[in-house]
Ligand SMILES: Nc1ncnc2c1ncn2[C@@H]1O[C@H](COP(=O)(O)OP(=O)(O)O)[C@@H](O)[C@H]1O
């Protein structure tokens with residue numbers, strides 16, 4: 372039994388890493404992320420990078436869906452905006468003769484800024500409609516964004532269906548021209564994104580988001596402007612997705628429109644549901660599962676059925692079924708996702724076998 | 729302080745308010761009474777900006793606030809509680825009260841994302857003020873980390889008062905703060921309302937069914953019946969008004 376807490380100042384009580392398990396977990400993850408490029412093989416680096424890219428986006432999705440309670444199914448559109456913006460800005464800066472070392476510092480904030488602006492635009496319906504209607508409105512926005520990218524009118528900038536190539540970014544004279552190097556950038560951005568978004572929820576801005584989710588009229592009566600905070604939520608969320616898109620562009624050095632279709636939006640939401648909506652660690656747990664399940668499936672089916680064409684053909688539908696099953700299972704039995712399971716686990720650990728602070 | 733000027737409100741054919749006018753004096757408790765469905769909550773919704781009146785104005789500190797949204801009125805210093813408790817049920821008591829401070833804090837998105845620096849200073853200062861001014865004052869220190877769902881009805885009402893007070897409002901509107909409470913809880917709540925008035929000099933509007941409470945603590949009473957204002961004045965005058973006796977007191981026995 373927990374018989375009290377030893378905190379002696381409000382500063383200590385307001386900390387995020389307020390117990391030793393959390394501290395150990397977070398520092399362990401950081402150490403692992405730093406050590407990885409020195410010993411891991413290419414496949415592990417690929418997986419870790421995919422987790423990192425998707426994680427940045429899911430953290431963003433969590434802001435709008437998890438914390439603000441606005442159901443959006445269009446977030447892949449923001450990822451697309453980020454990926455395309457970063458590539459287009461790099462290409463333009465290159466044409467204008469801006470030195471390579473300066474480019475990422477303009478292209479990255481630029482891509483996030485453009486994504487945030489589009490996010491505000493796509494978030495406008497949230498001022499009038501909720502729930503399923505908002506989901507449909509944002510989903511349509513996703514389609515429109517992809518449509519505009521593919522359309523011939525803009526193809527001189529977007530490359531149409533053929534996509535674009537993204538130059539290797541140059542940070543402080545270090546050109547990230549291998550996936551292993553881009554991984555380092557992705558890992559840094561992922562940690563920074565989680566930390567900064569987490570910070571939001573220690574202040575009035577994040578609390579206002581949660582208040583809107585919990586009871587919007589109550590939030591209003593306390594001075595929270597629904598207009599301002601719903602759009603702010605969309606802007607922050609879209610900026611995170613934009614960053615994820617930019618990372619994907621750097622990682623693959625190529626962007627294609629079909630990477631950012633509805634399937635990605637659904638994957639982002641699935642990761643959030645499995646991990647736990649409105650929870651800091653939700654996106655982390657969820658993303659790891661969503662990225663690793665197809666890989667595990669690939670390996671285990673390969674072991675069972677060999678590398679026949681039939682096996683390969685079966686894999687896609689089975690993967691969809693597993694995803695669907697995971698979502699239904701979590702929605703029905705554990706709506707707060709893996710975060711909730713972890714909470715229960717740590718509470719039990721805390722109480723066993725003796726009382727601990 | 730607050731003037732309600734000839735407010736009319738209708739829902740389709742139903743006239744919920746018909747020409748309600750009164751002033752609430754600064755630093756005093758003004759009671760609004762009337763039978764169920766008289767339009768008391770609707771009046772609160774007009775004053776706080778959720779309903780647009782078909783006619784009439786709301787003046788706050790001499791300025792017309794009729795065109796402002798609820799959140800803008802909160803920034804001017806208006807605060808309220810709801811008849812059916814409207815706490816954020818998924819949050820702790822402390823987080824609910826922190827939301828009450830929203831208008832007193834100033835962190836923007838950028839300082840929030842960074843946290844360390846101005847946002848952190850502001851948060852710690854607000855936390856200290858909440859602890860000293862609100863939590864201690866309302867005697868809810870034992871439940872500050874409790875989720876709302878774990879609290880009794882009476883305590884939830886008290887936490888909602890705490891959240892409304894955390895704003896340090898100039899005007900506090902309480903919609904049936906003791907409805908459904910037992911006698912002890914009612915006495916506690918009456919004490920807190922009087923203490924808040926004395927300590928912060930808050931102007932209070934009180935909608936209440938409990939006649940004893942209204943007669944005891946209000947400086948002035950406004951009586952509504954079927955949306956019409958049938959009387960207003962000091963409590964003992966109103967209590968002897970024949971219209972009021974017919975409409976409300978008589979019915980209550
Ligand atoms: N949103 C609404 N839509 C339609 N009718 C309403 C609405 N709100 C209140 N009313 C009606 O207005 C009248 C006054 O209600 P209300 O203000 O809640 O009374 P009180 O708080 O005095 O009990 C009632 O007849 C009620 O049914």
Ligand SMILES: [Mg+2]
Nearest residue numbers: 768769770811
């Ligand atoms: Mg009422």
